[in-house]
């Protein structure tokens with residue numbers, strides 16, 4: 005089975021990718037030496053589809069799971085949900101010996117991971133991702149957290165999972181829009197680390213609702229290698245995973261959370277970052293076009309709606325973690341498959357790149 009090992013000293017773990025793994029959850033988790041009580045956290049779309057199977061598998065392996073469901077969608081990545089879930093877990097008798105199972109997309113993974121990071125000052129958790137975003141990106145790396153009204157992911161913690169269980173067959177139940185949006189993150193991985201994957205992604209059917217385990221694992225391995233180098237985004241390498249995200253997050257936070265899906269906002273942020281790479285690094289426009297063609301193939305947005313005000317985007321993006329101490333650290337491509345953190349991008353360059361999206 006395709007397995008990606010994330011090597012982080014005592015926080016190391018495996019990412020397992022294979023069709024049908026959902027029904028082996030209990031057996032797989034039993035290798036981790038965790039205690040019996042656990043809380044499955046999921047959302048209102050995913051729980052009716054998959055929580056029973058995960059619960060059954062855990063019970064068969066001797067675990068005692070409780071199930072906790074939040075409303076589907078980005079708005080659930082909130083402190084209100086964190087607080088509600090913590091209370092539910094306490095009421096269900098969970099304590100320091102329990103662990104969390106995050107069953108869902110990136111929203112559930114980030115939210116449940118953050119609950120695990122702070123509940124009783126931190127308990128273990130396992131990720132079971134069910135969207136493209138989460139199966140290529142968010143389930144790995146340990147960034148957990150929620151949004152603030154002022155911007156995306158501004159409250160959170162680094163908390164690595166103990167295991168990531170990826171079952172590509174769960175992708176079959178995604179709606180078309182939610183399936184396609186996730187490819188923005190795979191396209192990002194290709195752009196920053198794997199030029200050959202630009203070609204491989206171009207061969208995928210955007211309506212397939214299935215991705216080969218090897219391609220998912222290849223994406224997760226790109227992420228794992230970056231995270232191993234710079235787990236807490238202090239050395240600059242991990243910031244490369246933010247390609248397209250500075251402006252993308254600004255756009256995502258400029259409309260009510262959930263109105264634009266994460267991958268849709270990142271599509272626009274990617275195009276803006278490509279234009280800035282051309283302007284500042286002389287990145288070839290023909291290579292930008294290869295990335296834009298991929299975004300178009302997955303029917304991701306290429307134009308910013310006039311109803312979204314540029315200054316709102318600028319205000320939101322200035323609260324991003326890459327703005328610190330008065331400096332802008334902006335991720336640019338140097339060539340197809342390679343990126344850098346640049347200090348040469350000004351706020352005026354960013355304004356111009358946002359306007360060019362219209």
Ligand SMILES: NC(=O)c1ccc[n+]([C@@H]2O[C@H](COP(=O)([O-])OP(=O)(O)OC[C@H]3O[C@@H](n4cnc5c(N)ncnc54)[C@H](O)[C@@H]3O)[C@@H](O)[C@H]2O)c1
Pocket residue numbers: 047048049050053076077078081108109110111112114134135136137138141142143144145146147148156157174175176177178179182185186189265266267
């Ligand atoms: N922590 C990280 O490293 C990281 C990386 C990338 C993205 N993110 C975060 O991830 C979030 C976006 O994640 P997402 O795009 O997966 O969104 P999501 O979790 O909201 O899932 C999208 C929609 O699909 C539904 N869904 C999920 N799996 C399903 C399935 N198998 N069948 C049917 N419906 C299903 C959900 O209920 C939801 O309505 C954003 O908040 C983003 O900031 C985090």
Ligand SMILES: O=C(O)C(=O)C[C@@H](O)[C@H](O)[C@H](O)COP(=O)(O)O
Pocket residue numbers: 141145147156157189242243245246249325
């Ligand atoms: O894992 C990372 O590092 C990433 O940047 C992955 C991104 O795709 C993801 O959207 C992440 O949540 C962004 O984190 P942030 O801390 O920059 O908000």
Ligand SMILES: [Zn+2]
Pocket residue numbers: 189249266270
């Ligand atoms: Zn992202």
